[in-house]
Amino acid sequence: MSDFDYARHRMIEAHIIRRGLTEPRLVEAMRSVPREAFVGAGLQEFAYADAPLSIGQGQTISQPFIVALMIERATIAADDVVLEVGTGSGYAAAVASRLAQDVYTIERIPALAEEAEDRLQRLGFGNIHVRIGDGTRGWPEVAPFDVILVTAGGPSVPPTLKGQLAIGGRLILPVGSESEQRLIRITRTGATTFDEVDLGGVRFVPLIGKEGW
Numbered sequence: 001m002s003d004f005d006y007a008r009h010r011m012i013e014a015h016i017i018r019r020g021l022t023e024p025r026l027v028e029a030m031r032s033v034p035r036e037a038f039v040g041a042g043l044q045e046f047a048y049a050d051a052p053l054s055i056g057q058g059q060t061i062s063q064p065f066i067v068a069l070m071i072e073r074a075t076i077a078a079d080d081v082v083l084e085v086g087t088g089s090g091y092a093a094a095v096a097s098r099l100a101q102d103v104y105t106i107e108r109i110p111a112l113a114e115e116a117e118d119r120l121q122r123l124g125f126g127n128i129h130v131r132i133g134d135g136t137r138g139w140p141e142v143a144p145f146d147v148i149l150v151t152a153g154g155p156s157v158p159p160t161l162k163g164q165l166a167i168g169g170r171l172i173l174p175v176g177s178e179s180e181q182r183l184i185r186i187t188r189t190g191a192t193t194f195d196e197v198d199l200g201g202v203r204f205v206p207l208i209g210k211e212g213w
């Protein structure tokens with residue numbers, strides 16, 4: 001076992017399983033994605049701290065516990081099609097791709113999107129599709145989605161993303177001010193009906209776009 005494998009194993013025990021996220025498919029997915037490959041060379045030694053890390057361009061790779069929480073609460077089935085808004089490093093897309101049929105992910109900063117796409121290809125993730133653009137507009141050609149994960153915080157729920165949820169689909173996103181948000185899960189229960197659950201307080205970078213800040 002390499003030092004990184006050992007550190008990943010320990011992080012998952014301490015920050016994922018012990019904090020109540022025990023769903024076996026999720027734990028296996030987290031175990032199979034090398035987070036050290038998603039951070040810059042100078043930050044690899046911190047890859048298994050349960051903390052966000054800089055990925056350049058003023059953006060961050062999310063804290064592993066929050067990635068796991070969003071994915072577990074989304075209950076991703078093997079034939080689900082997932083949309084992620086905010087590709088960043090590609091790490092959350094990589095974890096979700098181990099559980100889903102396909103992951104479509106949108107990043108507004110071209111340099112990050114290109115870097116993530118190269119990295120995901122190099123690591124052999126064949127079911128992730130990366131696009132540069134404003135993710136608050138969704139990905140209409142592929143919609144409806146079973147799951148939509150938004151990894152940046154906006155002032156309100158983008159109506160376009162609600163509209164791109166399948167019936168029964170789950171949208172998980174941070175909503176609030178630019179400095180702190182509530183993580184919300186919205187389930188589409190019918191053509192015009194939605195249930196909403198508050199999953200707790202979080203801090204994400206801002207969601208910048210037509211239906212964001």
Ligand code: SAM
Nearest residue numbers: 061086088089091092107108134135207208209
């Ligand atoms: N999921 C990422 C990961 O695993 O590394 C972390 C993402 S980071 C916390 C949030 C990302 O959302 C940033 O890269 C930011 O540029 C991006 N972002 C913000 N607003 C966006 C928008 N409207 N559309 C697409 N990406 C957006």
